[in-house]
Amino acid sequence: xGEKRMTPNEKVAYLKGLMAGxxxxxxxxxxxxxxxxxxxxxxxxxQEIDDVADYxxxxxxxxxxxxxxxxxIDDDLYDDDDDDDDDFFEDxxxxxxxxxxxxxxxxxxxxVSEEILLEGSIECPNCQKLLEFDFSTLTADDINDSDDExxxx
Ligand SMILES: [Zn+2]
Numbered sequence: 267x268g269e270k271r272m273t274p275n276e277k278v279a280y281l282k283g284l285m286a287g288x289x290x291x292x293x294x295x296x297x298x299x300x301x302x303x304x305x306x307x308x309x310x311x312x313q314e315i316d317d318v319a320d321y322x323x324x325x326x327x328x329x330x331x332x333x334x335x336x337x338x339i340d341d342d343l344y345d346d347d348d349d350d351d352d353d354f355f356e357d358x359x360x361x362x363x364x365x366x367x368x369x370x371x372x373x374x375x376x377x378v379s380e381e382i383l384l385e386g387s388i389e390c391p392n393c394q395k396l397l398e399f400d401f402s403t404l405t406a407d408d409i410n411d412s413d414d415e416x417x418x419x
Contacts, residue, residue, distance in 0.1 A: 274312035281305050371395040 272280070282305055290298035363380045372393040382388050387398040 274315055278305060278309045278312045367397060369393060369395060369397060
C-alpha cells in the first residue's frame with residue numbers, strides 16, 4: 267500500500283469521511299459524540315497549523331526581501347572603501363565640504379575643500395596653473411573665463 271504523505275487537514279477530512287461511512291453522524295451514542303468531538307478539535311487544530319504555515323511563508327518572503335535591501339545598503343556603504351588606497355582624495359576630511367573645479371588650462375577637474383576655497387586659490391595639481399576663486403562672482407563659467415593675468419605675451 268503506497269502511503270502518501272497527507273497534511274493534517276487532509277487526514278482530518280479522511281477521518282470525517284470514515285465517520286460518515288459509519289453512519290454515526292446523528293447517533294446519540296456517547297462514543298460517537300466523543301469521536302465527533304475529537305475530529306472537530308483535530309479539524310480546528312489542523313486549520314490553525316495551516317494558517318500558521320501560511321504566515322511563516324509570508325514572513326519568510328519578507329525576511330528575504332529585507333535581506334536583499336540590507337545587502338544593497340551594505341554594498342553602497344562599503345563600495346567606496348575598496349579603491350581608496352591610492353586615491354588622490356584619500357586625505358580629505360570627510361566632514362568638510364568639497365567642490366569640483368575644472369582647470370581652465372588642462373581641463374582636469376580638481377576637488378577643492380571649503381578651506382582651500384576660502385583661501386582664494388589653489389595650484390592645479392596637474393598643470394600647476396593657479397586657480398583663483400573670486401567669491402563675488404564665483405561660478406563654473408567664471409573660472410573658465412578667468413582673466414589672462416598669467417598669460418605670456
Ligand atoms: Zn590644470
